[in-house]
Amino acid sequence: MRILHTSDWHIGRSFHGNSTLDALSTVLGALVRQVRDNDVDVVIVAGDVFDSAVPAAACYTLLSDVLGAIADAGASVVVTSGNHDSAARLGFTSALLREGIHVVTDPLSVGTPVTFTDEHGPVHVYGIPFLEPGMVRHHWPEAELRTHAQTLDHAMGLVRADLGTRGGRSVAVAHCFAAGVSATPLLERDIQQGGLDIVPLSVFDGPDYVALGHIHGRQQLAPHIRYAGAPVHYSFSEGDKPRGSWLVEMDAAGVASVDWLELPVPRRLVTLRGRLDDLLTAAEYDAHVDDWVCAVLTDDTPQLEPMRKLRARFPYAAKIELSPAKRHAGDAVTYAERVAGAETDQELIARFLAHVRAGRGPSERERELIDDVISASRVSELSA
Known part of the structure; x- marks a missing residue:
């Protein structure tokens, strides 16, 4: 039998x-x-x-x-x-x-x-x-x-x-x-x-x-x-x-x-790791345009509309994971722990940016913009 x-x-x-x-x-x-x-x-x-x-x-x-x-x-x-x-x-x-x-x-x-x-x-x-x-x-x-x-x-x-x-x-x-x-x-x-x-x-x-x-x-x-x-x-x-x-x-x-x-596999599953620009342009990934794709992005900062861009090349892109190539000593710190000690609005925003940008805080120009926005907000509150 x-x-x-x-x-x-x-x-x-x-x-x-x-x-x-x-x-x-x-x-x-x-x-x-x-x-x-x-x-x-x-x-x-x-x-x-x-x-x-x-x-x-x-x-x-x-x-x-x-x-x-x-x-x-x-x-x-x-x-x-x-x-x-x-x-x-x-x-x-x-x-x-x-x-x-x-x-x-x-x-x-x-x-x-x-x-x-x-x-x-x-x-x-x-x-x-x-x-x-x-x-x-x-x-x-x-x-x-x-x-x-x-x-x-x-x-x-x-x-x-x-x-x-x-x-x-x-x-x-x-x-x-x-x-x-x-x-x-x-x-x-x-x-x-x-x-x-x-x-x-x-x-x-x-x-x-x-x-x-x-x-x-x-x-x-x-x-x-x-x-x-x-x-x-x-x-x-x-x-x-x-x-x-x-x-x-x-x-x-x-x-x-x-x-x-x-049994046959109707569509292969692959995990591709690299910077978003590399995944979108490198010839080595041409073989995966018809596969289900999980993209592990190693960019140091979050990219704009990554899934939309990935699907332009990989129509079956299904998942994105973030894994920045650069690490810093605070990576193990949670967001709540990172912002808990902020004493000013400026410091709170700076710590937020450091958290989402793999440790890179605001530039000098960004700090100026943050100060301007916070000042304008306070003026608006006092005038209300």
């Missing part, structure tokens, strides 16, 4: 204000071709199908089109909900889908597999929807479920108990931070309010393969425990991470092989 492991589609997520629906549609179309070309029997989507609990109508259309295309390619599908999804809305969608597409969102379904059969017998796929402890502990009052780790441990206990009765090969599907993973800063939101709740790898003992979601980069925590990552890039910080899915081959004994299948 051949199983394709994917996750974290995040249908509906924007990229610096730009829709990703067209790019995601292109990539998921390539995934459908992988299903057909590799004679895949089952596709697993390990959570975060949508990016929000209330997706737009176009998001539902894309999901139903892709799942239908996977079914037309000859594969069944098992989808679980993630922390971004609304389990209720995703579960409602399942009632409208065709046979062979299984959407697992009900906590009470944990421990009950979707079973597929090949020439070697059954393969049990145990989908575990995202389980928020505070939302599900009433289902299992006998268990202490304060953290996501405890909740997943309880869920996997139900899986192992059922598997002990059924026998055969098995796959578990979960959406979590597992021990040893490296998250993408500011992108993968904590799955527990108040901090990072790490699930030990020992929680996943038992199944032949564990298909995980939530981390946007491909990772292998053990030969049989893996993250597939997101199919498209949703952040410049993950621009160097490959996009794809895991093709898992099951034989009579369990997992025979796991291979990585690359």
Whole structure:
């Protein structure tokens, strides 16, 4: 049996204000071709199908089109909900889908597999929807479920108990931070309010393969425990991470092989560093005019309308970061600390200018202008 492991589609997520629906549609179309070309029997989507609990109508259309295309390619599908999804809305969608597409969102379904059969017998796929402890502990009052780790441990206990009765090969599907993973800063939101709740790898003992979601980069925590990552890039910080899915081959004994299948990148992400004038004129940047661009500007002072100028050369410039080449001893001082000791309006303005211009305060001519403006303001106040 051949199983394709994917996750974290995040249908509906924007990229610096730009829709990703067209790019995601292109990539998921390539995934459908992988299903057909590799004679895949089952596709697993390990959570975060949508990016929000209330997706737009176009998001539902894309999901139903892709799942239908996977079914037309000859594969069944098992989808679980993630922390971004609304389990209720995703579960409602399942009632409208065709046979062979299984959407697992009900906590009470944990421990009950979707079973597929090949020439070697059954393969049990145990989908575990995202389980928020505070939302599900009433289902299992006998268990202490304060953290996501405890909740997943309880869920996997139900899986192992059922598997002990059924026998055969098995796959578990979960959406979590597992021990040893490296998250993408500011992108993968904590799955527990108040901090990072790490699930030990020992929680996943038992199944032949564990298909995980939530981390946007491909990772292998053990030969049989893996993250597939997101199919498209949703952040410049993950621009160097490959996009794809895991093709898992099951034989009579369990997992025979796991291979990585690359997915196309509709538009590359690059980070360009330099002075604004150099980025706008240097020939070395010609190769990036069709890429998503994050520009790290090293100019000593803020530039006028930098995004407008960048987009004249790089139509897909999406982000600007400021990193002045010149540093001074006060760089670590906050703005509030810098201006707190100002005794006059002139000094306050001078400290402000030093803060925004990498330590360079007003010139003599600027000081004269500042004095004139402040004097004129005081005259106006006295005349009012």
